[in-house]
Amino acid sequence: MVKIEFLGPIEIDDIELDIDNLKDLSIYMKQDENLKEWIDISAVAVNDKIITTPDYKLNSGDRVSILPPVCGG
Amino acid sequence: MVKIEFLGPIEIDDIELDIDNLKDLSIYMKQDENLKEWIDISAVAVNDKIITTPDYKLNSGDRVSILPPVCGG
Amino acid sequence: MELYRGGLRVNDITNRWYQDISKSNYGAFITFIGTIRDEDNIDALSFDIYEPILKSWFESWQIIANQKGAKIFMAHSIGDVKVGESSYISAVASPKRRVALELIDEFVEDFKANAPIWKYDVIASKRVYAKDRSTPMNGAGVLSGEEND
Amino acid sequence: MELYRGGLRVNDITNRWYQDISKSNYGAFITFIGTIRDEDNIDALSFDIYEPILKSWFESWQIIANQKGAKIFMAHSIGDVKVGESSYISAVASPKRRVALELIDEFVEDFKANAPIWKYDVIASKRVYAKDRSTPMNGAGVLSGEEND
Numbered sequence: 001m002v003k004i005e006f007l008g009p010i011e012i013d014d015i016e017l018d019i020d021n022l023k024d025l026s027i028y029m030k031q032d033e034n035l036k037e038w039i040d041i042s043a044v045a046v047n048d049k050i051i052t053t054p055d056y057k058l059n060s061g062d063r064v065s066i067l068p069p070v071c072g073g
Numbered sequence: 074m075v076k077i078e079f080l081g082p083i084e085i086d087d088i089e090l091d092i093d094n095l096k097d098l099s100i101y102m103k104q105d106e107n108l109k110e111w112i113d114i115s116a117v118a119v120n121d122k123i124i125t126t127p128d129y130k131l132n133s134g135d136r137v138s139i140l141p142p143v144c145g146g
Numbered sequence: 147m148e149l150y151r152g153g154l155r156v157n158d159i160t161n162r163w164y165q166d167i168s169k170s171n172y173g174a175f176i177t178f179i180g181t182i183r184d185e186d187n188i189d190a191l192s193f194d195i196y197e198p199i200l201k202s203w204f205e206s207w208q209i210i211a212n213q214k215g216a217k218i219f220m221a222h223s224i225g226d227v228k229v230g231e232s233s234y235i236s237a238v239a240s241p242k243r244r245v246a247l248e249l250i251d252e253f254v255e256d257f258k259a260n261a262p263i264w265k266y267d268v269i270a271s272k273r274v275y276a277k278d279r280s281t282p283m284n285g286a287g288v289l290s291g292e293e294n295d
Numbered sequence: 296m297e298l299y300r301g302g303l304r305v306n307d308i309t310n311r312w313y314q315d316i317s318k319s320n321y322g323a324f325i326t327f328i329g330t331i332r333d334e335d336n337i338d339a340l341s342f343d344i345y346e347p348i349l350k351s352w353f354e355s356w357q358i359i360a361n362q363k364g365a366k367i368f369m370a371h372s373i374g375d376v377k378v379g380e381s382s383y384i385s386a387v388a389s390p391k392r393r394v395a396l397e398l399i400d401e402f403v404e405d406f407k408a409n410a411p412i413w414k415y416d417v418i419a420s421k422r423v424y425a426k427d428r429s430t431p432m433n434g435a436g437v438l439s440g441e442e443n444d
Contacts, residue, residue: 008194008264009275026289040290043283048198052285066289067196069280072222072263073180073234073254073392081343081413082424099438113439116432121347125434139438140345142429145371145412146243146329146383146403157310164305164328168379173332176399179313179324183390230317241332243403250325251396258392 003063010038010068022054025064043067076136083111083141095127098137116140147204148221149195153182153231163219163237172217172239174246178254180234182227190226190268191233191276199262207253216240216249220257226268260284296353297370298344302331302380312368312386321366321388323395327403329383331376339375339417340382340425348411356402365389365398369406375417409433 002019006012012034019025022044029035044051045065046058058064075092079085085107092098095117102108117124118138119131131137148159160177167175182191204220211218219237227233236253240246259281266273297308309326316324331340353369360367368386376382385402389395408430415422 007196007262009266009277022289023291026291029289041282041286042289043285044288045199048202050199050283050285052288054288054291056288065196065199067199067262067283067286068264069277069282069286070259070261070263071265071276071280072193072195072257072261073265080345080411082415082426095438096440099440102438114431114435115438116434117437118348121351123348123432123434125437127437127440129437138345138348140348140411140432140435141413142426142431142435143410143412144407144414144425144429145342145344145410146407146414156313157306160309160326161306168330171333173330175328175330177309177326177328178392178395179326180392181317181322181324183322184320243327243329243407246327247400247403251400254392254396 001060002058004066005063006035006038006066008068008070010035010042010066019058021058022051022056022064024058038066038068041069074133075131077139078136079108079111079139081141081143083108083115083139092131094131095124095129097131111139111141114142147201149197149224150221151224153227154221154223154233154235156232156235159221159235160237166219167217167239170217170239171241173241174243175237175239176246176250177235177237178250179232181232182229184229186267186269188229188267188269189271190228192226192266192268192273193223193233194264194266195222195224196262203261207256211238211240211249211253214240214245214249216245218249218253222261222263296350298346298373299370300374301372302376303370303372303382303384305381305384308370308384309386315368316366316388319366319388320390322390323392324386324388325395325399326384326386327399328381330381331378333378335416335418337378337416337418338420339377341375341415341417341422342372342382343413343415344371344373345411352410356405360387360389360398360402363389363394363398365394367398367402371410371412
């Protein structure tokens with residue numbers, strides 16, 4: 001299982017999914033009215049490291065963070 | 074008469090000259106061993122305003138300042 | 147890197163950083179102080195931070211700075227910060243001025259674009275995500291299948 | 296613009312400027328602090344200033360800053376400033392960060408190139424003009440007949 005956490009303004013509780021890659025996650029998010037708007041504009045970290053390759057392989061126990069658009073300062 | 078003051082590291086006392094323009098001043102400075110090195114690298118102010126035109130007309134009572142290379146900070 | 151609940155004590159922080167660098171033969175020290183402006187009828191701004199990635203982001207900048215002989219500092223608020231208070235301070239110390247002037251600009255701009263911090267307007271005690279002023283981070287779009295960096 | 300004999304009291308000056316701008320709804324405040332580095336066996340640096348032209352130079356920058364909705368500050372030392380002390384502080388306050396970041400860079404660079412201040416190394420109580428680190432001002436060469444700006 002892979003743990004998914006939604007950061008900042010995405011008001012969705014953490015979930016656990018049985019997925020192998022980010023494409024699977026994207027398919028899951030597309031089906032949720034509250035999540036699909038974040039797909040195109042969010043960055044993704046796996047175990048706190050930003051991932052830039054869509055075919056990145058996920059392993060059981062990984063923690064995936066969804067990072068929506070930022071504005072510090 | 075025009076008053077000439079040498080600023081910063083130019084260790085020459087103020088002088089008064091009967092000159093009409095900066096060319097006259099340049100000719101005067103060329104003849105002084107301690108002044109000629111400053112001709113090419115100094116800026117010039119007349120009555121505290123920087124002058125950028127060589128043919129600027131000087132009037133009696135004007136105060137000319139010679140400003141050598143700077144390094145504030 | 148320093149995180150504080152609420153508005154920053156600007157003088158305490160900047161004076162301490164200056165003290166910290168003043169024995170290290172740096173010739174230039176630049177501080178950037180961000181203050182909450184009175185605009186759009188807000189009472190405050192509020193910030194969420196994802197600390198693990200903010201920390202690694204900051205550390206990667208510290209390495210860049212060190213390679214230039216420089217050192218960077220940063221403080222940020224968590225939660226509500228009232229209008230007129232400061233929520234963000236950063237600073238660069240370097241031997242010579244050019245490195246400091248360039249680094250503070252690059253650092254502040256990348257902070258705005260990539261530090262994992264989310265901003266909310268606080269209006270009548272309600273928190274509203276400042277979506278239209280926010281920027282997708284480097285790597286955003288990876289879920290749409292875009293290779294991005 | 297503030298001129299002081301000897302090294303600057305950095306915290307006093309920067310804290311006062313911050314206080315000064317903190318009621319005026321500026322979102323960004325950047326300070327640049329220049330410190331005398333320990334190098335070339337100097338004990339101190341020493342500065343001569345021609346105040347009338349420094350003042351008009353500064354005022355022309357204040358006008359440029361005002362046109363961008365910004366405000367600038369400057370303090371400089373006259374005479375000897377010991378290694379480790381500060382001789383120069385400048386600052387920019389502006390509503391938004393880009394103006395402040397660009398203005399502090401342009402202001403500090405033009406200060407270096409055109410502020411009528413002469414620097415001397417102080418070594419064994421002797422004052423030596425730092426000629427090789429100095430820059431001819433805009434307009435230099437006018438005595439050689441060069442039209443320059």
